[in-house]
Amino acid sequence: MSFSQEFARGMRKSPPVVLSSAPFGLLFGALAVDNGFTVGEAVLMSAAVYAGASQMVGLDLFGQKVAPWLIALSIFAVNFRHVLYSAAVGRRVPHWAPAQRAFGFFFLVDPQYAEAERKAENGENVTFAWFMGMATPIYLFWVAEAWIGASFGSLIPNTYALGLDFLLPIYFLGLVMSFRLRPLWLPIVLTSAVASIVAYETIGSPWHVTVGAIAGMALAAFMPVNGNGNGEDAA
Amino acid sequence: MTTTVWIILASAVLTYLSRIGGHLVLSRFDRIHPRVEASLNAVPAAVLTTLVAPAAYHGGPAEIAAMIVAAIVGWHSGLMTMFVIGAAVLIAGRNLL
Structure with a gap:
């Protein structure tokens, strides 16, 4: 199968992830501004870290004026599960070039890991084109949502009445329960x-x-x- | 560059290391000690709980009510449903109580 056919097959895996993560991508942008980030910083964080739960943790600690190194360490702790994902997916993609692994693993978010594992367990080949086909829309929407959320978040007049400051603990409770x-x-x-x-x-x-x-x-x-x-x- | 940008970049590097590191390092070991694996498995729930518990402990009636309703809803349904209902209880509580 050609690169573009495989890429298109991967893309078909992305809509459920894009839809279910969209509210949180937008919320991240709005809360980032509420916690003192600029719009540019919010977009940079979604683009460079690209890990929803840990970005929220970073915001929460940032709002509490926690020491910078401890914020980075807490984000690392929340993302540490990726070590296990990467070890697992690494075994599925021995045919990828080293540069493809170095690039592709940046996009190893939870649903990406789950779909790659499922594909491999079904006996299918996890190609780089398929992997990036799934990853590209999810990533682009995630970054765009941070920008939209941050742009509109700064327009919200009374953030207390909307409960913005307490949405993160509710979200974290949901993650704990998952x-x-x-x-x-x-x-x-x-x-x-x-x-x-x-x-x-x-x-x-x-x-x-x-x-x-x-x-x-x-x-x-x-x-x-x-x-x-x-x-x-x-x- | 501002402190915020430095925090973001350091977090990005650490996150990337966690995504490439398992493949580069962990895959070289045949097995992980069960106690190490057990404590690694505990990391996400343990870290995230520390962000919930003190906030709930210091919450007023609206915050406590939102947490309790969210926990009950979350036990039976997904993250999104739980979050939306929890937020609705919080907003209602803050504006009505």
Whole structure:
């Protein structure tokens, strides 16, 4: 099959992802401006980081005036799951040139990973053209949405009445719940919740993030290991 | 360049490293220690919880109500439905309570 045919086949995988991520792409732009970003900075973040949940985490901490290195570290922590995606997809694409891997893996967001794995499990060849066909529309829309959201976000008069400052915690709650099929989910969440509230009240922000995350990870590491931990996530 | 731009660029580099790093580094190991894998599996829920819990703890009636409704809705449906209903409860609460 030619490059353009494969690219077109990949593109057909993109509309559900584009549609379901659009509200969050727009919201990111609006919240970025609300948290002190310029329109250009909002667009730069969507274009350069290209990882929705972690971009929201960055905004949330930015609004709390957290130290810059800790913001970058928290974004890295949220994105650390990509290490596992990249190891998995890497095994599916031995036929890609090194430059194709270096370029293509930039676009390895959650749905891109899921579709590539599904295609490989069906015994189909994950071609670079197919992969980029799926990635290109998702990426372009994501960046455009940051620009639209930021441009219109600065026009919103009363952000408190619209609840803009509290939308991120609700969104993060949804992300937390999307991992609920993983082993030890409830004990980890409860441990991190208590540890982060105690740290927030005693040492203060931003250390509640580090302390709460380490508490949850330590619990997971020290509990008896059962199952293979490969449970499919709910979202 | 502003601090914001530096934060964005550092985050972009770290995010890219996580996307290429698993392929370059992790694939060289035959197996990961189960306890290391368990703690890595815990990372997203643990980190994201720390961004929810103190905010909920300091929330007023509108914020608490939005969180509770969102959690109940989220248990039965997807992220989008949960987010929209949670936001609706929050906005209603802030404007009516």
